[in-house]
Structure formats: C-alpha cells, structure tokens
Amino acid sequence: MVALLLVEDDPAIRRSLQLALERYGYTVSVAGDGLTGLEVFQRERLDLLILDVMLPHLDGIGLCRRIREESQVPILMMSARGDSPAVVSGLEAGADDYVVKPVDTAVLVARIRTLLRRAAYSPAADAGAPPTPYARTGPADGTAVLSFGDVTLDTQALEVRRGGEPVALTPTELRLLLAFAERPGTVLDRQRLLRDVWDYGWDGDSRVVDLCVQRLRKKIGAGRIETVRGFGYKLRR
Incomplete structure (x- = not known):
C-alpha cells in the first residue's frame, strides 16, 4: 500500500480528500x-506528502523546507492561490509539484501517480526495502557511470556523488539531471525539459524548470549547467 500524508487545516476538505x-x-x-x-512525517514511513500552503503553527512552505532538510520524499503542494509568485514559492521551498484548490480528485490522483513514478516507487511487497529504481539506459553509448567535473552519475544505480560524497536529489532533480546526462552538451529548451522530466503538460508557469535547475546547481555546482540565453540549458562535461 502506498502511504500518503495529507496536511490540511480545513476539516471538511481534509476528510473529503482522505x-x-x-x-x-x-x-x-x-x-x-x-x-x-x-511529527507524523518523522514518526511514519511515507511515500508522498500533500501539503496545504496556509497552515496554522507552521505553514506549508516552512513545513516543506523542514522536510527537505532530512528527506527527498515527493511533496505535492496544494493551495487556493494559483498565481505565479505562490507557485514559485512552493517550488523554491522544495516541492515537486503544485496544484490549485479546488482540485478534482482524478487530477490529484494523476499528479500523485506521476510523482510516484518519478520517485521510482515500487509497491512494497518488499516492505521495508528502499524503492526500486525505474529502468534507465543512460546515454546511447551504454555508459553506466558518467563524470562531469567532480560529479559522477551512475545511471543504473541512480546515485550521484560530488567530490566522492553522496548528493541527495529529489526525484524531480534526479530526472532533470538524467535528462541532461543523456544529451551532454546539447541545449535543451524548457518545453522539452517539461515534456521529458514532468510526465504531463505543465499547465502553469514554465519557470518551474528554472527553479529546479537552480536547486540542482546548488547541489552539483553552479558551473555544471550552463544557461544558453533565449534557448535553454545544457550540461557541461
């Protein structure tokens, strides 16, 4: 069974969604x-979190940041606000996706399934074991371990290291790095990245790509991903 945590302050919405x-x-x-x-997140083993933005005591943005300090579990932010600044704030805090309330249940479930695919979730017949990585073939030449300066990427084990130390990436950040690694030196525009990394057509601000690239740069080094103004991004060898 896939275990979710829903954090929502409105009792009626919380019960209905549950x-x-x-x-x-x-x-x-x-x-x-x-x-x-x-507290629930720290106590239970969870596969995905759904966080409302406007929460008492600790809002969804702050909660997302706290969780990202210790976990890369997929996070779906949910809010009545759908303007660009609100979406940007949620994604900058480390969320993997953002939906606007009221949200159709079928749409919400589709987003959940997409995030779980991104996270390489494998149903827990092997409960207690880590998720099984989704199959990746790596670059066309079949190379499994790639090096970009002091960064190494194992495309089979889905492990990233910088200077020999493990780098913790969110599922979305890992998929983004894999997309770049499959075409090193090739400029990829935002629409292509949205299509390759996000499994559905993003219906909001395409700056989601820019924000994810910024987060990835902080983890693997600012110089590894180059901005090609007016076109997109490319990964430097």
Missing part, C-alpha cells in the same frame, strides 16, 4: 497543522 484517496487504494494519514504534520 476518503477520496482511500477509495483509490491509498493509506492516508492526516494532520490539521504544520507542526503535527512534521
């Missing part, structure tokens, strides 16, 4: 404020 998600076969833990949500 019941709807349980009908789809998910196990759903709930919390009504950010601090309680953090």
Whole structure:
C-alpha cells in the first residue's frame, strides 16, 4: 500500500480528500497543522506528502523546507492561490509539484501517480526495502557511470556523488539531471525539459524548470549547467 500524508487545516476538505484517496487504494494519514504534520512525517514511513500552503503553527512552505532538510520524499503542494509568485514559492521551498484548490480528485490522483513514478516507487511487497529504481539506459553509448567535473552519475544505480560524497536529489532533480546526462552538451529548451522530466503538460508557469535547475546547481555546482540565453540549458562535461 502506498502511504500518503495529507496536511490540511480545513476539516471538511481534509476528510473529503482522505476518503477520496482511500477509495483509490491509498493509506492516508492526516494532520490539521504544520507542526503535527512534521511529527507524523518523522514518526511514519511515507511515500508522498500533500501539503496545504496556509497552515496554522507552521505553514506549508516552512513545513516543506523542514522536510527537505532530512528527506527527498515527493511533496505535492496544494493551495487556493494559483498565481505565479505562490507557485514559485512552493517550488523554491522544495516541492515537486503544485496544484490549485479546488482540485478534482482524478487530477490529484494523476499528479500523485506521476510523482510516484518519478520517485521510482515500487509497491512494497518488499516492505521495508528502499524503492526500486525505474529502468534507465543512460546515454546511447551504454555508459553506466558518467563524470562531469567532480560529479559522477551512475545511471543504473541512480546515485550521484560530488567530490566522492553522496548528493541527495529529489526525484524531480534526479530526472532533470538524467535528462541532461543523456544529451551532454546539447541545449535543451524548457518545453522539452517539461515534456521529458514532468510526465504531463505543465499547465502553469514554465519557470518551474528554472527553479529546479537552480536547486540542482546548488547541489552539483553552479558551473555544471550552463544557461544558453533565449534557448535553454545544457550540461557541461
């Protein structure tokens, strides 16, 4: 069973979403404020989090940042605000996706499934084991371990190291790095990255790509991903 945490302060919305998600076969833990949500996250093994932005005690943005200090679990932000600054704030905090309330349950489930695919989730017949990586072939020449300066990427084990030390990437950041690594030196525009990294047509601000690139740069080195103004980005060898 896939275990979700829903953090939503409105009791009616919280109960409605919990019941709807349980009908789809998910196990759903709930919390009504950010601090309680953090406690549940630290206590339970969870596959994905759904965080409302406006929460008492600790808002969704702050909660997302706290979680990102210790985990790369997929995070879906949810808010009544759909303007660009709100979306940007959620994604900059480390969220993998952002939906605007009210959200259709079928759409929410589709987003959840997409994030779980990105996270390489494997149903836990092997409960307690880490998720099984999704199959990747790496570059066309079949090379499994690639090097970019002091960064190495194992395209089979899905492990990233910088200077020999492990680098913790979110599922979205890992998919983004893999997209670049499959075409090193090739300029990839935002629409192509949205198509390759995000499994559905992004219906919001395409700056989601820019924000994810910024986060990735902080982890693997600012000079590894070059901006080609007016076109997109490319990975430097």
